[in-house]
Amino acid sequence: MIGSMTASKIAVSLPGPLVARARRAVKRGRAQSVSAYVAQALEQKARLDDLADLLHAMLAESGGPLTRREQREADEALGLARPRTRRPA
Numbered sequence: 001m002i003g004s005m006t007a008s009k010i011a012v013s014l015p016g017p018l019v020a021r022a023r024r025a026v027k028r029g030r031a032q033s034v035s036a037y038v039a040q041a042l043e044q045k046a047r048l049d050d051l052a053d054l055l056h057a058m059l060a061e062s063g064g065p066l067t068r069r070e071q072r073e074a075d076e077a078l079g080l081a082r083p084r085t086r087r088p089a
Contacts, residue, residue, distance in 0.1 A: 012038075 014022075022037045031037035059065055066074065075081040 007035075 019034070022031070022034045025031050025037050026034055031040060072081065
């Protein structure tokens with residue numbers, strides 16, 4: 001987490017079930033406070049956004065996303081291919 005930054009107090013509205021989950025996380029020792037839990041979630045989201053931006057830039061440099069055929073061939077090469085199902089004739 002970003003440790004040395006000054007905290008800013010803001011007000012947000014969250015769905016009840018998310019608030020309950022945050023409170024449970026604090027109770028279980030997974031975060032020091034609900035604020036810390038939310039800060040960790042926002043930090044993780046920011047990292048995911050940064051990765052999405054990086055992926056977008058890499059795809060732009062490489063000619064775009066894989067075609068279905070390229071994806072299938074890559075999956076097969078990596079042993080990730082799902083068994084093909086034949087369409088009924």
